[in-house]
Amino acid sequence: MSIKTKEPGISSSSLSKFLHLLSREFGVDYSGYSPSFVARRLQGLLNALRLDSLEIFICYIRQRPETLAEIQRELSINYTEMFRNPGFFYSMRKKVFPFLATYPTLKIWHAGCSTGEEVFSLAILLQEVGLLDRTKIYATDKDTSVLDKAASAIFDTSRMQEYTANYYSSGGNAEFSNYYSSGYGQLKFQESIRRKVSFQQHDLISDDPINKFNLILCRNVMIYFSPDLQNKVVGSLCSSLSNLGYLGLGATETLSFNKHRHEFAAIDKSERIYRKVSLSEWRNCKN
Numbered sequence: 001m002s003i004k005t006k007e008p009g010i011s012s013s014s015l016s017k018f019l020h021l022l023s024r025e026f027g028v029d030y031s032g033y034s035p036s037f038v039a040r041r042l043q044g045l046l047n048a049l050r051l052d053s054l055e056i057f058i059c060y061i062r063q064r065p066e067t068l069a070e071i072q073r074e075l076s077i078n079y080t081e082m083f084r085n086p087g088f089f090y091s092m093r094k095k096v097f098p099f100l101a102t103y104p105t106l107k108i109w110h111a112g113c114s115t116g117e118e119v120f121s122l123a124i125l126l127q128e129v130g131l132l133d134r135t136k137i138y139a140t141d142k143d144t145s146v147l148d149k150a151a152s153a154i155f156d157t158s159r160m161q162e163y164t165a166n167y168y169s170s171g172g173n174a175e176f177s178n179y180y181s182s183g184y185g186q187l188k189f190q191e192s193i194r195r196k197v198s199f200q201q202h203d204l205i206s207d208d209p210i211n212k213f214n215l216i217l218c219r220n221v222m223i224y225f226s227p228d229l230q231n232k233v234v235g236s237l238c239s240s241l242s243n244l245g246y247l248g249l250g251a252t253e254t255l256s257f258n259k260h261r262h263e264f265a266a267i268d269k270s271e272r273i274y275r276k277v278s279l280s281e282w283r284n285c286k287n
């Protein structure tokens with residue numbers, strides 16, 4: 001494996017060797033992650049643990065396997081927010097929901113859902129257009145600690161002002177506070193919304209794809225993956241989509257350079273919303 005890193009204290013060869021040993025000895029595979037991201041994060045851990053090198057770090061982990069959880073936490077970025085990039089949700093509402101409304105039942109997958117803010121955001125908008133009743137939502141993440149939080153449907157109220165503004169910018173047309181009850185600095189979303197979602201652990205890299213969805217959101221997950229891994233994951237998301245199913249990515253993610261780009265048409269390029277097209281359809285468009 002040949003990888004490049006700009007982290008001054010960590011050479012490419014020591015990073016390759018470290019990741020290889022992590023995978024072989026502990027079954028934790030980060031070889032597909034962006035090397036500069038991994039190097040930066042590992043350097044932070046080395047500094048915190050006052051260790052000089054990755055060679056010493058691997059001995060440290062062998063003696064204290066519980067350190068693996070720390071590595072996993074460090075390499076997993078869980079940041080999320082409600083109605084993150086409201087323009088994305090507005091576009092979903094205007095350009096995607098009208099097509100979803102033509103199906104009698106719907107299956108939606110939030111891959112890499114973190115603590116669930118995005119999941120409840122979409123569910124609320126689906127409820128407003130009368131689609132939630134016919135929808136089954138799967139929300140997955142590889143990190144079980146965030147899933148427990150998501151499944152509780154309980155959130156801190158500290159960012160509610162910002163989230164309420166995001167909700168209206170997303171095209172929300174009710175009182176946002178209608179969807180939750182609050183007290184003691186926390187809020188809980190309505191059970192009628194919570195019960196539409198099944199939260200499950202799933203690793204996009206090592207687990208089999210799940211079938212078959214009308215819409216998959218995989219937002220701000222692949223930014224940490226190398227181009228090869230992005231190709232692999234987009235390929236498997238594509239196989240998890242029903243024909244003409246939709247795929248939503250994060251604001252800084254794109255299919256433009258992905259190996260599978262020809263299997264998708266852009267529905268809203270600036271909001272990173274794509275639709276799966278059959279290859280024969282795409283060839284017809286080209287001719």
Ligand SMILES: C[S@@+](CC[C@H](N)C(=O)[O-])C[C@H]1O[C@@H](n2cnc3c(N)ncnc32)[C@H](O)[C@@H]1O
Nearest residue numbers: 077078079080112114142143203204205219220
């Ligand atoms: C930055 S959060 C994005 C959350 C949400 N989708 C959003 O856009 O606000 C990225 C999430 O992807 C998850 N993740 C990273 N690698 C993953 C993988 N291989 N399989 C599944 N989830 C993964 C992380 O655990 C994290 O919760």
